[in-house]
Amino acid sequence: MEPISRRQFVQYGAAGAAAAYLGGCASAPPPATPGAVPVDEWDALAEIALKRIRKSGAQYGDFRMLNTWRQSVRGQDRRISGVRDSFGGGYGVRVLYGGAWGFAASCDMRPAEVRRVTVLAIEIAKGSSVLTNDPVRLAPEPVHEDHVVTPYRIDPFTVPLEQKTELLLQAMEIMQKVEGIKRSRGSVWVQRDHKLFASTEGSRIRFDLLASNGRIGATAVDGRKFASRTFLTPYLRTGYELVEDARLLDEAPRVAREAVEKVKAPQVRAGAYDLVLDPAHLALTIHETCGHATELDRALGYEANYAGTSFLTTDKLGRFRYGSKHVNLVADNTEPGTLAATGYDDDGVLGQRWDIVREGRFVGYSTNREVAPKIGLKRSGGSNRADSWSSIPIVRISNIGLQPGQGTLDDMIGDVEKGIYIEGRGSFSIDQKRYNFQFGGDAFWLIEKGKRKHMLRDVIYHGITPEFWGSCDAVADAAHRRRFGFITCGKGQPGQSGWMTHAASPARYRGIEVMRGGAKS
Amino acid sequence: MIERDEFRRMAQVALNASKADHTIVSLRDRTGGTTRFANNQIVQNVNTRRYSVTVSVAFGARRGSSSTTDLADGSIAGAVERAERIARVSPPDPEYLPPLGEQQYTWRSTFNAATAKAGPQRLIAEAAEAIKLCKSAGLQGAGIVSAYVSAAGVAADTGLFAYEQRSRAEFSLTATGADSSGWVKNADRSIDELQVIERSRVAIHKARRSAAPKEVPAGRYTVILEPAAVAGLLGPIQWTLGAKGYYRGTSALSGKLGERVVDERLTLQNRPDEPHLLGASFNGSGLPSNDRVWLENGVLKELSYDRYTAKQHGVAPSYGLDAPHLSAPEPARDTAELIQGTERGILVTNFWYIRSVSPMDLTLTGMTRDGTFLVENGEITNGLINFRWHESPLRAFNQVEAYTVPQDAITMERTKMLLPAMRIRDFNFSSVTRF
Known part of the structure; x- marks a missing residue:
């Protein structure tokens, strides 16, 4: 940290x-x-x-x-x-x-x-x-x-x-x-x-x-x-x-x-595609596959009865290959305007910035004052938040964002033979340990021979979290960075709604399995 | 809790303060606690008291609404004033209808004294039972015991007045082993009916029985869905019953009123009188609950009409489905009987993270969770690695082979229902996860 x-x-x-x-x-x-x-x-x-x-x-x-x-x-x-x-x-x-x-x-x-x-x-x-x-x-x-x-x-x-x-x-x-x-x-x-x-x-x-x-x-x-x-x-x-x-x-x-x-638009044909994901879509992908997987209370079993646990168990900290070398995911509760940047969390801990995944390696969790010492951390990351006066604060996902890389969105699309560009959020579901996910989107465009073509319908992609992030071979530069976030992240019993922002530049993932979402029409 | 007479007095404060053509006042008051445990110890223990009053007013068809947790007379009058200010500058709502007039209610036994009396020590004692059983089984227990009481009220200048006290207790346990888990959940108006010890044993048995899970490939399988899993599939059908979406062509059921949409043996009702369910006597607009058949012998009989759409179509507005009861004739005795009659299939305890994939045909996705088993020649033979599934309940409920009598079904994300366990053929598991 x-x-x-x-x-x-x-x-x-x-x-x-x-x-x-x-x-x-x-x-x-x-x-x-x-x-x-x-x-x-x-x-x-x-x-x-x-x-x-x-x-x-x-x-x-x-x-x-x-x-x-x-x-x-x-x-x-x-x-x-x-x-x-x-x-x-x-x-x-x-x-x-x-x-x-x-x-x-x-x-x-x-x-x-x-x-x-x-x-x-x-x-x-x-x-x-x-x-x-x-x-x-x-x-x-x-x-x-x-x-x-x-x-x-x-x-x-x-x-x-x-x-x-x-x-x-x-x-x-x-x-x-x-x-x-x-x-x-x-x-x-x-x-x-x-x-x-x-x-x-x-x-x-x-x-x-x-x-x-x-x-x-x-x-x-x-x-x-x-x-x-x-x-x-x-x-x-x-x-x-x-x-x-x-x-x-x-x-x-x-x-x-x-x-x-x-x-x-025509329905998508099932198969392997290269995906280029825009920041409004990536916010959800980051949230579900990285944000929840790196909440330390989940990894320690606190949420086993509802929100779930995590495949990123504490023995994997600092060792596990989460993604490719292009993948740098940073928790930043200090960036003005972002939802979790409230100065201090509900433990009274000062907002901080730290690495969650560095060059593809899993290196950090979102923590609070209770769980941080359980893995030998000397200080909480400041991620303890309650959704109301009537709720007890619990560990929430920090503002975890994908760090920019190099190049433009057009560069990324230009290097795709057969792919799909996805904007916005659609259907989303993930298992309780955050391995197996399936996401839709709000809009989809077919990419052929480096060009964005017509829209598609009923695109659903699925995968296993570390394999998916392992397939990331490009992240666009900081000029493309945008911030999206959530105020309805469900967790806890009684249930609470968490607030956090996930910033990203568009990113590309090679060879992802895509299926048709609905019945053939 | 805020009692009936106190709510009547508060409502009168709002009605007296209001200059609007119509005013409706709603009360929510909830108090109680949740003891939460994980890793065989209490990790969270809360008790809250939370109440609010909402005032909705209208000048002609211009309407506004304001709510407050400050129930001093002056603050309630302040909420009226804010609602009026909003209404005065809001555009007329072509769908606005004045509040309901005086209604006749069938009062139900929605309140239980034992739940009301259950303080933190009772919740801790119940949690201790579950923890003790998990410890002695060599498993890690995580779960909750909760007990809440609430008061709901609605009053309007039209003579509408309703007030009711309700209670709800819950118990849930996930027992976890090295490579397996088992889950149970129960809810009742009475904390005395949670059956913590009996239900804990079920979760523990599932966790033990599913140890050393093996992987079978994704594909179409015969499934035996326990009631909680059936509830996971049935719940989303309620999304498609809205009359507005139905008539605008944005419902998977559009054009199918009066047609058979699921297996002809299935009948879905709202049963507010059913003591094991948690139905209320009235809803937020003061409409009395009713016993209504939504699907009869597989045929879509009813849509969910808001008051405006109901008026447009000359029908009564709908109360909704807060006490769902799904049944079918000549049921099997229990889930064990369904298993005995299965040559090869997969037994599913519960579904998790169910989301819509295609609203056009109500295709959903989700995961199996906390107890998935291979059934061969009428017996459970092994625990299984969990699956992702990809299926429409409108297809699945047309592939029903057998079912039990209705049983308690409470999921992680929905209200309590009474539903059968079901055996369904050709259920689509689209991929396998890693545990």
Whole structure:
């Protein structure tokens, strides 16, 4: 692991420096959001919990309070089908006692309830400690006091709602006017989080975070066949400029035309093809085959009952050939705008950058303070995140991205005799150890003799993870790098949704087995 | 939990504050805990209390919605105000319909006191039983025991009012050996019905029986699907039942209403009165649940109509399928009987990561998981390396050879169902994985 210094992080996280990152645009702290308890009173509630925890003799405890505002505007078939504004606020108290965790949470903000919840968390930890055979020992982390602010240009909550609904209505109208389009959809989604993390070790971190996303899509029908095409912005921690810069109205005609072309396209013929995968597609490939496979809690068996384990067991660390020499996968929770770059994770660990796969060799995991010491690491990578105040933080995939190589997308396609270029996400499935996968995509083009030809339909490719990454023989240069990510990564019991970004340049894979997805038509 | 009278009072606060033409208020309140274990020890133990109120308003056909977890009267009024602000600037929704009026509900026994009383110590005690059995079998146990109670309510200015308390307890275990695993899951309104010891023994038996798995090549095989695997195939059929997609030609079942779409012996119903299922008395819009036949003797009888599409087609809106029950006449006694009648086939405990591949014919893909066995001459002869499969339930359910009586079926990703185990011919396993 290669931790970065706090100073570097502050340059990323503080509003003034972030403005430089965004190219000189203005940035200011977000306005205070209303909630049951004013933000300036949160410290007092935290102190109630931390005092109790310290008095109990617990090894460690933290108090995490979160207010979340979310607005979603959804359109379907030329109408606005839903505008939803939600506020959720609450807190979670986590206690480590006798080597075991207890966690309790509530959205009742009264001091008496904070006391009840804290006592409950302590009691749960004490009860759990009876059934512990490998007590939790936390990796050390310096005490942090900080305030993290998402850099933004346009506060998405100040953008008039009419502007959002009008954008979606216009986009749907443009798409539905294209002959063959029978259905259309679109959405704009924005979220603001105000969070306080306070621990018995003395860390106290405030967060003012934003995230945005926009997308449109169209479905074409041709007889009994139908096909969809989607255009989406990545989910990123930015303001509404993400949606504006995406120019959804300019993209709408292309999306609709390609949906029509796709529904009339020939089905793929099964066989071995060279695949060229675009970054929006690769984000999912990286997520499923590398991201989950390199979560240390999975490798240690914590998720055996649900999300699964991993073929990348700890004995393979530093030894296993995961991919070709072109494959460099790096976890980076410091890159501004990416979903897991929140300055600190929910262990209060500073965001860091480290190698997961270096020149094809498996060298790193996503970790938290609990699991890092179990493989002899001296510090957590800072990948412990909860999806809400009511969830206990668990190891989540970091912002794992494929490092750029050399050359252009055209260079890569030019060197393919028989292949398929795949854009966007489609069907995806993978076994619980992350070996056997099968992916579709949103759009497919046949490549013949170095040229991109017509679209194809029903393309599905499958393989075994290390063989697939072993077949990677080219990654395009940094000019082609783009970022995509997820806010719905399911894991944990009770289930939680993880947020992370996967950046990549297009990459090429030789001789991958492709099959026809649906029945022959 | 927020009681009926308190919800009625909160709803009245919202209705009094509202200036909209119509207002509907919904409550969600959930409290309880999950004890999670792995490697034969507790690794996570949580207890949460979470509630929210959602206010949806409409001025004419302009509508807006706002929710909050802050239930002080002033905050509820604030949610009304935000919903109104949204509605005023939203374009009219041509599909908007006012809230339902007063409804008649058949109240069901959806709440269990033992589950409500089960605190962290009870969950830990249940987990300890499963861990003890795994340890003594030389296996690693990972799983959960959970107990939650909830309150759901809906009220509107039209006189609509519904409130119900519900409970749900779950137990799940994956027992893992050096090269094998076995899985069980159970859910019930009552924590007393989880049968932790009996179910743990099933998972342990599967893990032991599937040790030293061998690989057989991908291809088409006769399969015996245990109920959880059948649930994995049946669930996605529900995606295709939406009336809107049906009439716009974007459903795999488009044009097939009244036609036979699966084996003529299969009948699928919603059975909210079935005590072993977890059906509710009403849904989020206050529509009463109902006992409805969706597939009858293999024929598609019903689509899922939202209120607007129902009005367009002159039919009643659909409640949905939250208590699915699939049955067929003259069933086999149990899965063992299906195995005995199989010359060569593959027994599947569960499917994992099921996703749509082609919505046009509902082709799906997924993996087998936690207990896959070779059956030869009526007996289990070996554990098997897991398969990826590639199949449409609309094809598979037309290749049914035999089935059992309906049994508990709860998957990793879906609600509880009552379904038979099935023997199906020519099931398509498309590749093999490494474990």
